Amino acid sequence: MQNMLAQFRRLCPEMVDVARIRYELLEAIQLMSPVGRRALCEHMELPERAVRGEADRLKEMGLLEYAPDGMRLSDEGKALLDELGGGFDTMFSEPLAERLRRDLNMHHVLIVPGDSARNPLSTRALHRRTARYLAQVVRDGMILAAMGGSTMAGVAKQMEYNRRLPNLLVVPARGGMGEDVEIQANTVAAKVAAAFSARHRLLHWPDDIPTELLPASSEGKFNEWMDCIRRANVLVFGIGRADTMARRRGLIADTLARLYANGAVAEALGYYFDRSGIPVHVASGLGVDLTTLGRVPQRVAVAGGADKAEAILAVVRGAHPTALILDETAAAGIGVLLDSGQ
Amino acid sequence: MQNMLAQFRRLCPEMVDVARIRYELLEAIQLMSPVGRRALCEHMELPERAVRGEADRLKEMGLLEYAPDGMRLSDEGKALLDELGGGFDTMFSEPLAERLRRDLNMHHVLIVPGDSARNPLSTRALHRRTARYLAQVVRDGMILAAMGGSTMAGVAKQMEYNRRLPNLLVVPARGGMGEDVEIQANTVAAKVAAAFSARHRLLHWPDDIPTELLPASSEGKFNEWMDCIRRANVLVFGIGRADTMARRRGLIADTLARLYANGAVAEALGYYFDRSGIPVHVASGLGVDLTTLGRVPQRVAVAGGADKAEAILAVVRGAHPTALILDETAAAGIGVLLDSGQ
DNA sequence: CACATCTGGGGCAAACTACGTCCCACAATA
């Protein structure tokens, strides 16, 4: 029974983190083998001794082997990873994922165990899961449009695959915004492209510039970029709460008041949505809008944290993503909202 | 999937012990509540600080509550224990148990996780599971015949239930044997009886005395006892390897040679069986024999350790127990033997 | 009422484990 594992976890919640680390270790070793401790530390963002400790245990269990040129999986380790089906995550919340998939009319719903708002390991798992999903979805010759934001920056960071897709084109889905370079759509696009040895394009305009102010000189580049957006095969974006996003972006009091008056609860792709998914405000006109959005066949939304449940539901209704990647608490929260008839 | 849990365990084998302890702790608290740390330590045979540590964790998880008069389960704890269905054990090897039950034509097969030969916690779980099974099977007014041996002594030790069955009668299934009083059938019977506040009877004759040597004076008591054996409702006994049992009992070289020549692999109830279950030697005639055995409706056999697989299979074929309580390694070993056509 | 016995909680030193941080010999590679 699936149930068994859920009940078992109620007895030993700590073990999820341990298991997750071991799973990711095995996965990383499979991907990079033969590989040494230090390389793994960097990849896993864990202290050397922790990796060493876990690796020693996994070796004792017979799941991996040490060799002078590095570690690699034993046959048993390969078999285990194979049986786990590349998805350690799905072990825990398959029924919930299936329920959301059906009720929200989604192609894929992936639920990562834990609470990403409180557990860094869970956050990383969310990013990693998204990265893997993207790697699974993109094909050479496609166009991938990526949004910015802290979540997307995290996803980009976890993008470490040695697939070479030289004809993949990664473009930012929006312009520049705020001061933190790490979370710009441009940065995300560049990092993702690098991970696939792919091409990318940058957009050197602030997000909130009115289209008519664009100098004629850059109109060509701009149109080229908009053309890419319209022909994009995949769009990936994060979801935020309206209140936190508005605060973070320092909206003027006037706009803020109008947002709340209109019942904005969610932000995604520069739009603010109310509960029912109606866009009540748009940050700018530069980039994906809700009409071009419909042309993108694969729309991947990512979010984590129980407090985002309402926002996610709103964005699902307003922006109709085809795939949703969540953490467990967010998924559970959405389940509750659906149960209560919202 | 049941499978999920098995694979999960391959990632974190240590946690099984932790989970087992927590489960037993919850179970004990349910049984004894309100109960304090020290009483629990004694019952669980764990150091005070270990109990305290685990209890603190369980409290943090909201599974139990502290009160000035002791700990008790929270509603969530009760619910969890309820959902686990009184059988933490069955979580792990349900399919194997069902397979053995079918192939060996058994009423019940219970498999305790782990290797009781290597893990003391697993040994105790085996004893505890047997104790619970017996408690579940006996009714007031019944006669329970118990064998001796180290395994049975362990079972008796774990017999801590506050059920009162004043008309239950517990009798030793055989006479005295060796020097260790703790593992005598008499001792086991007395302890089990005490646990149920039941009556018991002792048999003050060595196991290997020929029946015709019994003094006339005690013939009455002897016949009374034999009568009890014949009318017994439940018989519980352990299973041993022929070689280790023969060595432990210090059989003379002559007998030993004959045993091996006849292919003895198992010992139970004073009989030595070969692979196919044919009794090739009997230690004495005092007590249950294979004909009276057939009259006992419930015959419960207990054993643990991978090295006992062959012995268990032989005893199953020779003594036809109705219930079999094993540890995981023994069960797996039997599975292999059956697969290989034995 | 007093006594005995239990409870959870606190404290604290000892023991232990895990960790960070080195260095080293060796193997592969270029």
Added chain:
DNA sequence: TATTGTGGGACGTAGTTTGCCCCAGATGTG
């Protein structure tokens, strides 16, 4: 041969667990 990466070993320390004792309070008992 020089370089780079590997696993393994060593060692001091930080953090945690453990064993053990004491305490105030609750509870049941005579």
